Amino acid sequence: MTVDRPVEAVPFDDVPAWDETADVVVVGYGVAGASAAVEAATLGAEVLVLERTGGWGGAASMSGGFIYLGGGTPLQEALGFEDTPDEMYAFLMAAMGPGADAVKVRDYCEGSVDHYDWLVELGVRFKEEFCDEPGWVPSADQGLMYSGGENAWPLNEIARPVPRGHLPQIAEGSARTAHEEGERGGGYYLMAPLVERAEQLGARALYDVRTDCLVVDRAGTVCGVTGTRFGEPFRVRARRGVVLAAGSFIYNDDMVARFAPEALGRPGSATEMHDGHAIRMGQAIGADLGRMDGCEVAGGADPRMNVRGILVNRVGQRFIPEDTYGGRVAQAIRYKQDDVAFLVMDDAGYEEVPDMVTGGPKPRPDWVADTIAELEADMGIPAGALDATVTLYNRYAARGEDPLFHKNPTWLRPLEPPYGAFDLRHRTGGFTLGGLRTNTRSEVLHVSGRPIPGLFAAGRTASGVPVWGYASGASLGDGSFYGRRAGRSAGERR
Template identity: 55%
Template sequence: LMYSGGENSAPFLDIAEPAPRGHVPELAGKKIGERSGGYMLMKPLADTVAELGIDVEYDTRIRRLVVDDEDRVVGVLATTYGKPVTVRAARGVVLATGSFAYDTEMIDRYTPRLSGRPGAAIEEHDGIGIRLAQALGAELAHMDASEVAIFGDPQMMARGILVNGRGQRYVTEDTYPGRIGQATLLQNDNQAFLIIDETSLEEALATESATPFFRFQPKWVAETVAELEAEMGLPAQTLQTTVATYNQHAEHGTDPLLGKKPEWVRPIKGALACFDLRGFTAGFTLGGLRTDLDSRVLHVSGEPIEGLFAAGRCTSGLCAYGYVSGASLGDGSFYGRRAGKAAAAG
């Protein structure tokens, strides 16, 4: 287990006692990007589907929901390898079609801060399930909510300081990177610079949990803060004041401004490096269909739409304006089971 949501960082550690709640999958000989957590989750599920003889239709894309005279969902119109197909649903239809991270029109309408940003999802997240349910009067929730990833090494960020385009710190650097990404894109115009001294940088790169994918050369190096400030093109004294304030308290192992934990707080001294993280964010959407505890899709009237269920990122589930790594697995698995049981009972 790990602190996957930053609950052991400020301000959360002062609100509730931190506890590791995130599961870390372990696979012998695992390599980055190869047979990782997703593989370990899906392999036994796929094997079980095959063993049970369940029919699976590939490259099938939903186009319409079909309702009967009593407005109950009784099937779907779709295409399989481009050819039209119809599917009769005796008990119900479960939508598990993902978010709308790759639908440009929906992004522009609901989460414009993500417009033009890479989607931290697969391209099949086109919002189709949300739009089809909307056509039946489905209620939506938290459509402006999003997760924002930032492509920076947490080991480096925790040991340095992050400043915005004004040379000011704006987030505690040892928090969950998703919070850093949100603060960067949503509150600081996607402007972020990581400043770290030579000693801390070498220490970060030597750690076993450093992320090779996020390793790249700094854009600026300098012997003094004043020199770095000038190289970055910041107004005189802005960065110098930020570093001086940070160092004044870091000498005593404290960070009263943002609350970074003492284990990461140390004065920034000697040769400096600055990593340009402007535009280094990508996001995915968290809003979607409003459902009840049985995963029934709710009409704008508040009543369930008969025969229609949903789970995962096409719904507004556990997450709204915050996220922790792996939470989408909860929305998918827990509410997927609830949807399956409720549909079967129908």
């Protein structure tokens, strides 16, 4: 965070001259900004994107690339999965909350198939293949996968289990995994067509621009931004609107300490540009906020290992169905188990784990033992506590049952010696979900509830579809969806 970086709004009359002028000025060239640029330019608006780094992409470009879509996308249908906006809504309201915005979630579900079509029309490709394994990413380049615990308890009782993690194909005809591709994961193959289309439509981008302040006229309308470029003052006039799409605040220690302290110093899936400054620019003119405590959380063991063992806490108790989404596991570890957990497996289960998606070797257990008594002693769990857990688990697993956490019978089998355990303590990371309060038009709302004229936000600069819970693809999904809306709302403004 830059010391003494200004944030207070600048009166329009105080701006001596403009370095650039456009109809729609977009701050940040990640997935939300690129989507806004495409949509505004499609409407014929003159678009200028201001990006702080030397190139487009943001966190999106470096991500795995999951986009959370459903309600009956052509890909879902081609692969035999029946989905409806209602089922998707039921799932998201449960999985993205507590406190998910019903109006926004409904809107997102109703528009999801159209959004898929829009992405495909842009040139994003989804391979017609389903990955039927648990995991953070598909084992190869399959286009569809469970990415939010849809098929695990209790979510599988709330909505019909359907996969909604849509993954852009990494390269035409390639079977390479995201990892083998290096940083060019699925996210790159989502971003590249967006940026290409924006350029085709005439949107311009300026790099190395640090945007500091909104410019506001006497009526309270946002009509530009000020900042610096190569260390010199830089002022950009926006005739129709400014779109803030500069990511989360995970790299702003002061904000994280005040709003989401458990995430302090533990960023993940974000770039260092996620400094929350764009959120503060909105706050400075009375913009309201939403759910500043929420975080996407990842970390812990590979989900394909989780399902074949049991996850236990500091005192050896199970606490979650091991076959749910890895992000739900990580979130439960951080927020409900004081960031302390262990994965206990037996040798047979460990041997069954497929090769790592990364191509590297399987992680080795931190402890191994021939008895649970020995294992719990080595792990520092009170004698008898893990033993009681394993005894009860085994008793039910032998019957293919898990009345405590309802793990799918596929993964139920009594654990037998020898045993191993993995240390999952203090390994969670992620990005913040809270941000500026927006409506479904991506207008930023003042604390009075009225839209602030000329100001729009999307992606993790706004409070969106995921507010506390998460599913892989929820942020690229709502970032691109409401980025588009921001571009449309700004582009249509006169």
